[in-house]
Amino acid sequence: MIVAAARPLFLRPFPGRVTLFTGLLLVGLMVLAALLAPWLAPYDPVFQDGNARLAAPGAGHLLGTDNFGRDVLSRVIWAARVDLQIAFLGVAFPFVIGTVIGTVAGYFGGVVDAILMRIIDVVLAFPYLVLIIAIIAILGPGLQSFYISLALVGWVSYARLIRSQILILKSADFVLAARSLGYSHSRIMFRHLLPNALVNSIVFAMSDMVLVLLGGASISFLGLGVQPPTAEWGIMVAEGQGFITQAWWMTTFPGIAILILSFGFSLIADGLGEKLGVRE
Amino acid sequence: MHRYRFVLFRPLQFLPVLFGISVITFVLVRLIPGDPARMLLGTRATASALERIRAQYGLDEPIWVQYLYFLKNLSAGEMGRSIVFKTDVLKLIATRIEPTLVLVTGSVLLAILIAVPMATIASRQRGRMPDQAVRVVSTLGLGTPPFWLALMLMIVFSVKLDLFPVSGYGRTLSEKATHMVLPCLTIALSLSAVLTRSLRASLIAQITSDQATAARARGLSEGAVFWRHVMPNAIVPTLNLLAVNIGWLIGGTVIVESVFAIPGMGQLLIRGIFSRDYMVVQGVAMCFAVATVLVNFLADILTVAADPRVKL
Numbered sequence: 405m406i407v408a409a410a411r412p413l414f415l416r417p418f419p420g421r422v423t424l425f426t427g428l429l430l431v432g433l434m435v436l437a438a439l440l441a442p443w444l445a446p447y448d449p450v451f452q453d454g455n456a457r458l459a460a461p462g463a464g465h466l467l468g469t470d471n472f473g474r475d476v477l478s479r480v481i482w483a484a485r486v487d488l489q490i491a492f493l494g495v496a497f498p499f500v501i502g503t504v505i506g507t508v509a510g511y512f513g514g515v516v517d518a519i520l521m522r523i524i525d526v527v528l529a530f531p532y533l534v535l536i537i538a539i540i541a542i543l544g545p546g547l548q549s550f551y552i553s554l555a556l557v558g559w560v561s562y563a564r565l566i567r568s569q570i571l572i573l574k575s576a577d578f579v580l581a582a583r584s585l586g587y588s589h590s591r592i593m594f595r596h597l598l599p600n601a602l603v604n605s606i607v608f609a610m611s612d613m614v615l616v617l618l619g620g621a622s623i624s625f626l627g628l629g630v631q632p633p634t635a636e637w638g639i640m641v642a643e644g645q646g647f648i649t650q651a652w653w654m655t656t657f658p659g660i661a662i663l664i665l666s667f668g669f670s671l672i673a674d675g676l677g678e679k680l681g682v683r684e
Numbered sequence: 685m686h687r688y689r690f691v692l693f694r695p696l697q698f699l700p701v702l703f704g705i706s707v708i709t710f711v712l713v714r715l716i717p718g719d720p721a722r723m724l725l726g727t728r729a730t731a732s733a734l735e736r737i738r739a740q741y742g743l744d745e746p747i748w749v750q751y752l753y754f755l756k757n758l759s760a761g762e763m764g765r766s767i768v769f770k771t772d773v774l775k776l777i778a779t780r781i782e783p784t785l786v787l788v789t790g791s792v793l794l795a796i797l798i799a800v801p802m803a804t805i806a807s808r809q810r811g812r813m814p815d816q817a818v819r820v821v822s823t824l825g826l827g828t829p830p831f832w833l834a835l836m837l838m839i840v841f842s843v844k845l846d847l848f849p850v851s852g853y854g855r856t857l858s859e860k861a862t863h864m865v866l867p868c869l870t871i872a873l874s875l876s877a878v879l880t881r882s883l884r885a886s887l888i889a890q891i892t893s894d895q896a897t898a899a900r901a902r903g904l905s906e907g908a909v910f911w912r913h914v915m916p917n918a919i920v921p922t923l924n925l926l927a928v929n930i931g932w933l934i935g936g937t938v939i940v941e942s943v944f945a946i947p948g949m950g951q952l953l954i955r956g957i958f959s960r961d962y963m964v965v966q967g968v969a970m971c972f973a974v975a976t977v978l979v980n981f982l983a984d985i986l987t988v989a990a991d992p993r994v995k996l
Contacts, residue, residue, distance in 0.1 A: 526704030530973045533935030534953065538969050541957040542715050618829050622939050625831045626954060641832050645943070648839050655839070659832030666827030674823070 424675025430668030434661075438484035445478035449635045458651045468653035470643060476653060479635040480661050486636045487665065490547070490620035491613045497555040499609050502562025503598070509563065510570030511593050517567075524560045532557065533619060537628065545628045550620060558616070565608055569601035607682045610673035614666040621662055637662045687988055694984065698977055705973045710754050713966045714747070763970070764963035768955075773967040777949060783853055784948035786860070787867055787937050792926065794872035795879055799922075802876070803883035808910070810888060818880060825877025830936050834870045834943040841866060851945040867944045871936045875929070882925045886918040893917075920990045927983030931976050 437444060446466075447453075453473035461468040467476040509517040527535070539553035540546075573579065574597060582592045621638030623629035630636040632643070637658040644654030676682070721737040722729065729737075738744045745753070757763070763773040806818035842850045854863045890896060891914055899909045938950030945951070949968050956964035 522700050522704065525701050526708060528931070529701050529705055529977050530708070530969065531931035531934040531938075531976060533938060534931075534969055534972050537938070537953065537957065538712055538965055541962075541965055542712060614827050618827070621829050622831055625829075626939070626942060628957070638829070638831070641829070641835065645835060648835055649843050652839050655832065655835045659829060659836065662829050662832065663824065663827055666829075667824055670823045670827055 418679050420675040420678025422675075423671050424679060427668045427671025427673075427675055430664055431672065434484050434488060434665050434668065437481050438488050441482045441485060445475075445481045447475035447478040449479045449482040450474065450633050458647065458654075460651075461653050467657045468651065470640075470651070470654050471647055476640075476657055479640060480637070480657055483635040483637050483640065483658065484661070484665075486547075486630055486634060487617060487621065487638075487662070490550070491617040491665070491669070493551055494554050494558075494616035494620055495609050495613050497551060498558030498612075499562050499605070501555055502559035502564075503566050503602075503605060505559060506563030506566035507570055507593050507598055507601070510567035511574060511589065511597065520563070520567075524564055527557060527560045530557075532615075533622070536619065536623070537626075540623065540628045545631065547620075547630050550623055550629050554616065554619075558612075561608070561612070562605055565605050566598075566601055569604060570597055573597055573600055603680050604682050607673055607677045607680065610669055610676060613669040614673075617662065617666050617669070687992070688985070690988070691985060694981060698981070701977055702974070705970060705977075706755065706758065707751070709966050709970045709973075710751055712969070713962050714750075716962055763967040766956075766961050766964045768959045768961045768964070773963050776952070776964065777967055777971055780947060780949045780952050782948075783864075783946050784937055784941070784950060786864055787871070787940065787946065787948060788933060790864055790868035791871035791875060791936075792933070794868050795875035798872060798876035799879035799883055800919075802880045803887055804910075804915075806880070806884045807887035807891060815884075818884070822877040822880045825874055825880075828874060830870055830874055831939050831943050833873060834866070834940055837866045837870060838944075851943075853946050863944075863946070867940045867946060870940050870943075871933065874936065875933065878929060879922055879925065883918060883922045886921050887914060890914040890918045920987060923990075924983050924987055927980050930979045934972050934976070 451474060453469065453475075455473070456465065456469050457473045458471055459465050459469040459473075461476075465475050465477065467480065469475055470479075505520065509520045535557050536550070536553045539556060540549045543549035543552060570593075579592060579596060582596050587596075620629055621636070621641075624636050624638035625642045627642065630639055632639055640658035641655050644651065644656075644658075647654050721734045721743055725733055725737060743750065761774055763777075765771065766773055766776055769776055802818050802822070806815045809815050838850055841847045848866050849863050852863055854860045891910070893914075895917075896909055896913055899913045900906070904912070934950070937948065938953060940946070941948045941950035942954050949971065952964060953968040956962070956968065
């Protein structure tokens with residue numbers, strides 16, 4: 405125990421640390437690729453080389469080229485920017501909205517809470533992707549519509565999660581202490597209760613990134629999200645769909661990129677969950 | 685039988701949810717930019733014809749009256765007409781149910797067939813190599829984009845090995861069966877990842893439970909304890925998880941039907957969106973939502989039937 409204590413804090417063994425650090429490594433590599441895209445990518449992601457259409461992976465183009473002669477590797481690297489943005493923003497909006505609504509509802513209870521729970525029931529009755537697709541249909545295709553639809557639909561899970569935590573915590577002694585000191589409701593809610601209730605939501609947010617990333621890529625694959633010629637993994641797979649007999653690399657590599665990133669997010673979620681003792 | 689009393693009362697609790705579903709789908713369609721009367725008649729319609737259509741469909745009434753009309757039509761099984769297919773939306777959906785139902789049931793069965801052995805191995809070899817391997821595989825499965833997996837299976841099994849047709853649904857029973865193998869496999873591989881993780885966790889909890897220890901004390905072999913006492917108890921929460929995930933499963937069928945060109949409800953939804961056939965979008969979304977509510981109700985009944993301690 406003394407030996408372990410002498411190590412720096414982040415190196416001390418804890419359950420799930422291999423999982424957590426592997427996940428951080430994978431996501432970190434993706435973030436790095438996104439940041440360094442202009443220097444890492446060997447070609448311009450939208451440059452069309454008419455002489456190298458559907459070139460197989462090889463010396464000139466490591467991962468081959470697509471039907472317009474664009475370098476697949478460069479597009480995969482540049483797409484990391486778009487897909488990471490999808491995962492982070494797509495989780496951030498629902499997280500913030502849901503957490504605020506759930507905290508307030510759980511803290512005050514009563515009619516507002518009851519109505520809120522019914523709304524959550526109704527939203528959850530719709531298949532997630534179907535509702536998102538329907539909202540995008542109204543707003544028009546595009547990434548912005550995707551974020552709006554996610555904010556409209558995704559907050560319910562976060563609200564439900566935080567609400568259940570607040571319900572458990574609000575009868576705790578420290579809340580009573582804060583109240584007897586005459587603190588305002590908003591101070592008790594957001595400075596005393598919320599920090600204690602957030603753990604589960606943060607772990608859930610990490611696993612939600614997988615869902616949102618796959619959702620965003622799927623929406624783009626269907627032609628309702630990111631629009632060409634922007635490089636995005638889901639679109640790249642869609643563009644390769646018509647060429648699966650001649651050019652397997654067009655579909656294969658962008659998909660592997662999605663898989664690596666979502667695997668990284670899953671590992672972080674698992675590792676954090678194990679470390680913090682959160683059960684799914 | 686009093687345990688099953690909730691079967692009578694639960695549908696009453698569904699009423700607010702069904703009401704909410706109808707409000708959301710109604711609002712969604714009304715939010716669409718553009719004049720529905722013009723959409724129905726086309727750009728060359730005369731002003732008087734537009735006026736007549738508006739009066740006929742109640743479009744000149746206040747919004748809440750329009751909603752009541754919508755409910756009245758709905759109760760008569762009337763969901764409007766498809767502009768593209770020129771038929772009743774409900775009839776259109778009816779012709780599309782079969783492929784989707786086959787896809788969902790096929791992939792659920794396949795997913796269980798994959799998940800049970802995986803979770804069995806993982807839980808009985810807990811912490812050792814097979815467990816770690818199952819964990820990595822199921823985590824990868826969770827993160828695999830279904831549209832990509834579909835194309836990968838297509839490249840390997842249809843293009844390279846020529847074992848299954850690339851896409852479509854077919855007419856005869858055997859044709860349909862061969863067409864559905866890869867689509868079902870696509871969803872099953874993702875779904876089995878979710879099921880494996882859940883089943884492994886509840887198997888581990890059951891292996892160390894008192895009733896398993898009691899069975900061992902009675903001299904039962906470890907295999908007998910596992911299959912007769914551990915598995916039946918562990919599988920109930922996992923089957924319940926299946927019901928919770930039905931919405932996710934439907935989302936998967938939407939994508940997979942689009943990739944494999946299967947004429948199901950999901951493909952109808954996507955086509956409806958691209959052709960701005962909003963009555964179809966409304967109808968399909970509503971059917972999916974009602975199906976989700978129904979499946980969860982069925983899961984409640986099954987849970988009570990499987991476990992006498994549960995009271996709902």
